């Protein structure tokens with residue numbers, strides 16, 4: 580199976596806007612037999628940033644800087660065991676700093692119709708289309724067949740996360756798993 584096919588499968592498994600639920604993040608992994616590994620993490624900004632509106636206060640601007648610094652290290656989100664995988668690239672689809680701009684340009688359409696939220700922390704939440712954070716890490720693994728486990732450090736980094744929906748695809752494994760705080764490691768082979 581080529582990496583192009585793997586990528587399209589991963590894309591179709593990405594969460595739709597309607598699945599944005601506070602406390603629930605998604606981690607999608609695709610490992611090519613040549614060792615190329617992509618890991619994509621998608622989370623409501625509520626859980627990684629504490630808010631989803633444009634930053635207003637000095638504290639909110641500071642929170643965005645802190646988040647960027649954390650995300651530069653994939654270990655903030657996960658650790659890999661086996662495979663000798665080295666980070667080669669990082670893609671932040673929408674940087675936290677650009678969040679305010681994209682919300683300003685909201686056309687007022689409501690993509691959050693299915694949005695499942697507690698009302699109490701949601702009063703000032705205007706739900707433009709950029710309430711999710713999406714970041715992708717590219718790795719090159721020296722021995723991809725030996726990639727054995729992922730440990731989801733994101734629960735420790737972001738305390739309000741309760742669940743991570745994990746998907747892993749390689750030329751020999753396809754698994755999906757709902758991961759909770761109780762057991763943060765997942766076997767990949």
Ligand SMILES: [Zn+2]
Pocket residue numbers: 599601623625631696704710
């Ligand atoms: Zn939200």
